[in-house]
Amino acid sequence: MDISFVVIFLGLLIFFAHLFNEFFNKTKIPNVLLLLLIGIILGPVSGIVRPDYFGQVGRIFTTITLIVILFESGISLKFAELRRNIGSATFITLFNFIGSSVIAALLATTLGRLDWISSLFLGAIVGGTSSAVVIPMVRQLNIGEKSQVILYLESVLSDVLCLVVGLAFLEGMMEGEIKIGGVFSGMWKSFLFAAILGVLAGTIWSVLLKNIRSIKNSMFTSLAFVFILYGFVEGIGYNGGIATLMFGIMLGNSETINSNKFFRKIFIITTTNLTENERNFFGEIVFIMQTYFFVYVGINIQFGNLWTYLIGLMAVAIIIIYRPLVTKLFAPRGLDLRDLTTLSIMAPKGLVPAVLASIPLQLGIVNGERIQDLGYSIVLFSIIISSFLVIAYNNDPLIFTRVYKRKRPDAENETSISKKIDPEGDINDNW
Numbered sequence: 001m002d003i004s005f006v007v008i009f010l011g012l013l014i015f016f017a018h019l020f021n022e023f024f025n026k027t028k029i030p031n032v033l034l035l036l037l038i039g040i041i042l043g044p045v046s047g048i049v050r051p052d053y054f055g056q057v058g059r060i061f062t063t064i065t066l067i068v069i070l071f072e073s074g075i076s077l078k079f080a081e082l083r084r085n086i087g088s089a090t091f092i093t094l095f096n097f098i099g100s101s102v103i104a105a106l107l108a109t110t111l112g113r114l115d116w117i118s119s120l121f122l123g124a125i126v127g128g129t130s131s132a133v134v135i136p137m138v139r140q141l142n143i144g145e146k147s148q149v150i151l152y153l154e155s156v157l158s159d160v161l162c163l164v165v166g167l168a169f170l171e172g173m174m175e176g177e178i179k180i181g182g183v184f185s186g187m188w189k190s191f192l193f194a195a196i197l198g199v200l201a202g203t204i205w206s207v208l209l210k211n212i213r214s215i216k217n218s219m220f221t222s223l224a225f226v227f228i229l230y231g232f233v234e235g236i237g238y239n240g241g242i243a244t245l246m247f248g249i250m251l252g253n254s255e256t257i258n259s260n261k262f263f264r265k266i267f268i269i270t271t272t273n274l275t276e277n278e279r280n281f282f283g284e285i286v287f288i289m290q291t292y293f294f295v296y297v298g299i300n301i302q303f304g305n306l307w308t309y310l311i312g313l314m315a316v317a318i319i320i321i322y323r324p325l326v327t328k329l330f331a332p333r334g335l336d337l338r339d340l341t342t343l344s345i346m347a348p349k350g351l352v353p354a355v356l357a358s359i360p361l362q363l364g365i366v367n368g369e370r371i372q373d374l375g376y377s378i379v380l381f382s383i384i385i386s387s388f389l390v391i392a393y394n395n396d397p398l399i400f401t402r403v404y405k406r407k408r409p410d411a412e413n414e415t416s417i418s419k420k421i422d423p424e425g426d427i428n429d430n431w
Contacts, residue, residue: 010292013035013295014288014291016038017031017035017287017291020034020035021140024140027391028390030137030391031140031291032133032137032348032383032387033384033387033388035295036295038298039294039296039297039298039300039301040298042295043298043299043300043301044301044303051300051302058296059355061296062132062296063230064289065289065290065292065293066132066241067226067227067230067240068226068285069136069286070241070244070248071244071245071248071282072248072282072283072286073152073156073245074244074248074250074251075249075251075252075274076252077248077252077253078145078252078256079249081149082149082153084146085150085332086153088150088330088332089149089150089153090153090157092150092154092327092331093153093157093158096128096129096154096158096322096323097128097161097162098127099322099326100123100128100319101120101124101165102123103315103318103322104122104123104126104315104319104378105119105120105122107311107315108123108311108315111314112311112370112374113370114367114370114371115367117169117172118173118366118371120169120172121166121170121173122357122374124161124162124165124166124169125166125353125356125357125375126349126353126375126378126379127161128154128157128158128161128162128349128352129151129158129348129349130155130159130348130349130350130352130353131155131156131159132293132350133155133294133348133349133350134152134154134155134346134348135151135152136290137346137348137386138151141390141394143339143342144335144336146332147335147343150331150332151346156242156245160191160194161187162353163190163239163352164187165187166352166356170356170359170360173365174363174365190238190239190242191239191242193238194240194243194246195242195243195246197232197238197246198229198233198244198250199246199250201243201247202248202249203271205222205225205251206254206257206271206272206273209222209251209272219278219281222251222278222282229244229247230243230244251274252274254271254273255271255273297350297379301376301379301380302372302373302376303376305373308370308373308374309373309377311377312374312377312378312380313377315381316378316385317385319347319382320344320347320385323344323347324344327340327343327344328340341393342393345393346386347386348382348386348387349378349382349383350379350383353375353379354376356375357375357376357379358375
């Protein structure tokens with residue numbers, strides 16, 4: 001492929017990404033979907049670009065994209081919102097993961113003719129939502145901070161669940177048995193130790209940051225430290241994504257830490273806040289990385305036989321029907337219908353299942369190709385359907401509200417909830 005064509009195309013993508021953001025404001029079509037479609041046209045449809053063109057660079061690129069997105073997202077999360085919503089986010093994550101995994105596994109066994117261990121592996125890798133997809137989509141939606149925090153946490157926590165549980169089932173596929181104790185042991189260690197390392201690293205870096213800024217061209221040093229942290233945590237067998245998110249949270253809340261009386265009594269050190277220029281710089285990097293990432297995902301989609309994709313479509317449809325039940329049970333009080341609906345329709349898969357689905361085929365495991373095709377089909381349809389639900393909801397905010405119509409024991413009645421969506425009260429007659 002001509003290198004000049006590639007360079008021109010990369011430049012055009014950034015211009016198009018900005019246009020797609022404006023296009024979203026007018027049509028409510030998420031830029032994620034448009035970039036994905038560009039990748040599909042370039043890759044599996046036309047064959048202009050093939051996944052093997054990227055080699056190992058592709059995997060490195062997706063990992064770097066994930067690191068940058070998680071870090072920048074952590075910066076925007078505040079301690080107060082985390083404390084208020086961590087319980088709801090945990091329950092929503094667990095029950096959505098379990099339900100989605102069971103749905104996908106049952107369909108893979110009954111309709112996809114996979115053995116039960118392979119089906120459990122497939123269910124585990126598609127059970128969560130993708131932080132690399134959810135976070136950019138959420139930023140284009142006008143929802144409350146509570147909902148943003150829950151969706152961010154769900155996507156990050158479920159990424160870890162998909163990795164830990166999926167890899168445990170992969171080991172079971174190779175050995176012919178699944179060790180349940182090993183699954184739970186690996187899970188809590190991956191969460192706990194990665195989070196501790198992220199908190200420690202974030203605190204240390206927020207103390208050093210003031211001195212680091214005295215170095216010329218130091219804007220990128222924080223991101224460079226995140227790369228080192230991620231690689232170190234992954235290298236010792238824990239989850240780098242959790243560590244990266246916690247690092248960003250600590251750095252983004254350094255002002256709160258510094259003003260905490262308990263912290264001031266124990267430590268004489270002073271933490272430093274990120275400047276507005278640094279936050280904007282990291283935001284620009286995220287914008288560029290995610291633009292290329294979604295095109296790359298589209299290029300890597302591989303179309304299998306029609307029946308496989310019908311199974312994938314059914315799995316995604318049932319998962320999205322299931323999500324409102326979990327949201328209704330565990331979402332925190334005080335959310336309006338707009339936020340509740342957004343929590344329910346935001347179920348896109350992404351980086352983790354796309355990578356893990358291809359591993360059985362690479363290892364020569366029986367049914368590896370079928371697992372890969374099913375995994376890719378669920379990733380594709382989950383992004384497409386979630387995007388179209390976002391479009392439908394933005395065009396008519398009341399389209400899904402019947403799911404949440406319920407009696408509330410507190411003083412906030414249905415009318416007041418409705419007025420959160422339309423202050424003029426025009427929607428009350430439609431309820």
